[in-house]
Amino acid sequence: xxxxxxxxxxxxxxxxxxxxxxxxxxxxxxxxxxxxxxxxxxxxxxxxxxxxxxxxxxxxxxxxxxxxxxxxxxxxxxxxxxxxxxxxxxxxxxxxxxxxxxxxxxxxxxxxxxxxxx
Amino acid sequence: xxxxxxxxxxxxxxxxxxxxxxxxxxxxxxxxxxxxxxxxxxxxxxxxxxxxxxxxxxxxxxxxxxxxxxxxxxxxxxxxxxxxxxxxxxxxxxxxxxxxxxxxxxxxxxxxxxxxxxxxxxxxxxxxxxxxxxxxxxxxxxxxxxxxxxxxxxxxxxxxxxxxxxxxxxxxxxxxxxxxxxxxxxxxxxxxxxxxxxxxxxxxxxxxxxxxxxxxxxxxxxxxxxxxxxxxxxxxxxxxxxxxxxxxxxxxxxxxxxxxxxxxxxxxxxxxxxxxxxxxxxxxxxxxxxxxxxxxxxxxxxxxxxxxxxxxxxxxxxxxxxxxxxxxxxxxxxxxxxxxxxxxxxxxxxxxxxxxxxxxxxxxxxxxxxxxxxxxxxxxxxxxxxxxxxxxxxxxxxxxxxxxxxxxxxxxxxxxxxxxxxxxxxxxxxxxxxxxxxxxxxxxxxxxxxxxxxxxxxxxxxxxxxxxxxxxxxxxxxxxxxxxxxx
Numbered sequence: 044x045x046x047x048x049x050x051x052x053x054x055x056x057x058x059x060x061x062x063x064x065x066x067x068x069x070x071x072x073x074x075x076x077x078x079x080x081x082x083x084x085x086x087x088x089x090x091x092x093x094x095x096x097x098x099x100x101x102x103x104x105x106x107x108x109x110x111x112x113x114x115x116x117x118x119x120x121x122x123x124x125x126x127x128x129x130x131x132x133x134x135x136x137x138x139x140x141x142x143x144x145x146x147x148x149x150x151x152x153x154x155x156x157x158x159x160x161x
Numbered sequence: 162x163x164x165x166x167x168x169x170x171x172x173x174x175x176x177x178x179x180x181x182x183x184x185x186x187x188x189x190x191x192x193x194x195x196x197x198x199x200x201x202x203x204x205x206x207x208x209x210x211x212x213x214x215x216x217x218x219x220x221x222x223x224x225x226x227x228x229x230x231x232x233x234x235x236x237x238x239x240x241x242x243x244x245x246x247x248x249x250x251x252x253x254x255x256x257x258x259x260x261x262x263x264x265x266x267x268x269x270x271x272x273x274x275x276x277x278x279x280x281x282x283x284x285x286x287x288x289x290x291x292x293x294x295x296x297x298x299x300x301x302x303x304x305x306x307x308x309x310x311x312x313x314x315x316x317x318x319x320x321x322x323x324x325x326x327x328x329x330x331x332x333x334x335x336x337x338x339x340x341x342x343x344x345x346x347x348x349x350x351x352x353x354x355x356x357x358x359x360x361x362x363x364x365x366x367x368x369x370x371x372x373x374x375x376x377x378x379x380x381x382x383x384x385x386x387x388x389x390x391x392x393x394x395x396x397x398x399x400x401x402x403x404x405x406x407x408x409x410x411x412x413x414x415x416x417x418x419x420x421x422x423x424x425x426x427x428x429x430x431x432x433x434x435x436x437x438x439x440x441x442x443x444x445x446x447x448x449x450x451x452x453x454x455x456x457x458x459x460x461x462x463x464x465x466x467x468x469x470x471x472x473x474x475x476x477x478x479x480x481x482x483x484x485x486x487x488x489x490x491x492x493x494x495x496x497x498x499x500x501x502x503x504x505x506x507x508x509x510x511x512x513x514x515x516x517x518x519x520x521x522x523x524x525x526x527x528x529x530x531x532x533x534x535x536x537x538x539x540x541x542x543x544x545x546x547x548x549x550x551x552x553x554x555x556x557x558x559x560x561x562x563x564x565x566x567x568x569x570x571x572x573x574x575x576x577x578x579x580x581x582x583x584x585x586x587x588x589x590x591x592x593x594x595x596x597x598x599x600x601x602x603x604x605x606x607x608x609x610x611x612x613x614x615x616x617x618x619x620x621x622x623x624x625x626x627x628x629x630x631x632x633x634x635x636x637x638x639x640x641x642x643x644x645x646x647x648x
Contacts, residue, residue, distance in 0.1 A: 147183050151187065
């Protein structure tokens with residue numbers, strides 16, 4: 044029973060060893076030529092021009108949350124679409140209900156004015 | 162590929178409540194009352210109430226017919242039907258309390274009633290789940306809805322604190338629950354309670370899994386030592402929500418606990434001792450802490466902890482004897498506790514920003530001001546204390562009787578001592594109402610609205626009738642319990 048999990052254990056060990064090597068080796072054998080840009084906390088090739096901690100309009104938050112909701116909805120439809128031939132009418136009706144419930148949520152946020160920027 | 166067969170008659174009441182919740186969500190956009198007003202709130206509440214009544218009718222119509230479906234994940238037996246009825250009763254009473262309470266402090270009426278109905282759905286599903294993942298999902302449905310409802314009074318700091326505490330601790334306990342489910346799955350290879358009962362090894366995995374599930378349940382039931390959130394949350398939440406969740410969550414979690422324990426795969430001797438100790442701790446701590454409270458809602462919160470302890474005595478007594486007693490107690494508790502909260506909601510000072518919490522002093526001289534209301538409140542409190550011939554007395558009688566019959570004599574004695582202790586703080590409020598003069602600390606919201614009056618009247622009649630017809634009603638519930646224990 045427990046032997047079934049052996050591959051999983053091996054995977055964990057391999058992952059840990061790989062991570063350890065990736066962290067330790069560069070500090071041992073890598074060249075070190077520090078400059079200002081390289082010593083930024085996040086080295087992205089861009090020089091930061093302002094502090095990251097600043098206020099931003101709360102509308103962004105609204106848009107992001109709504110995006111996630113309706114994005115997940117579409118993700119949910121992929122496996123359903125693949126199996127639609129086998130699910131037949133039953134699957135179609137079930138997805139209809141799923142979309143109906145989401146649509147009610149959509150109408151709600153729309154009428155509440157969540158899509159208006161101001 | 163085999164398509165799952167779905168018998169929708171198993172979940173008719175739930176479907177009705179879900180449909181109502183969706184209608185309620187859109188109701189505020191329809192018609193002339195587009196702007197927030199008490200009238201609009203009443204209209205939405207009426208739709209929600211109709212949905213609850215329809216669902217209750219569907220539940221009653223299903224009595225006597227047991228069916229398992231949705232791939233064996235849900236069962237509609239009489240136990241589940243009665244649980245639905247308790248939850249719907251508590252929800253309807255709580256809704257009547259919110260009728261005039263809600264428009265006083267918020268403009269978000271659709272949201273309140275939609276979330277409220279979804280919490281109801283979660284509780285109903287929880288009591289009918291026969292599979293751990295379904296159980297977990299329904300637990301989350303009810304929890305998430307209640308987290309939001311707890312913080313609904315946005316102008317108050319206490320409400321925000323309560324919602325955050327409830328959310329963080331609730332999420333933590335959910336993690337315990339799902340970890341327990343995972344261990345049981347690891348032990349048996351299935352999340353269905355039937356399979357777990359058949360295949361559980363009874364070894365370390367089973368015990369650890371069951372213990373973790375018990376922590377999750379203990380949190381929802383507010384069992385000591387998992388009760389820390391209860392006073393703050395009950396105090397910070399709007400009073401109608403407190404009234405509803407103190408009964409509904411307990412009912413759903415107790416029935417689900419019975420289902421899990423029946424399938425535990427661990428001997429009765431093992432888990433009953435743990436539950437007996439938890440019951441002792443819960444009763445004693447709840448009652449002792451309630452003695453020291455000066456806020457009415459906090460006092461009732463600790464009293465609800467104590468009552469969870471009494472009901473745990475019934476769980477300890479086992480399926481045959483304890484279950485019908487616990488079911489009876491849940492009905493009695495729904496009437497008397499929501500009734501008491503209804504009167505408390507009238508003692509709170511209205512206002513958006515001001516603290517609304519009612520202290521015990523607010524009840525001063527209530528008898529001189531509103532004699533009938535004082536008498537009714539006294540009856541609710543006496544019933545909670547367990548004075549005959551009220552519903553609460555018979556509830557405790559049956560619980561202690563079940564304990565004695567199954568050999569837990571010391572537990573019954575602890576329960577009785579606790580009842581005596583609890584009488585002190587219930588009577589303290591009664592004495593304040595009847596034997597002191599009204600002064601500047603006393604308060605009563607007036608005039609008494611029809612909806613609140615109706616809720617109090619229903620709770621009152623229920624408390625009295627359950628006391629008078631206790632025997633026949635217990636027999637009725639006993640049949641459901643027997644059908645469950647025998648299955």
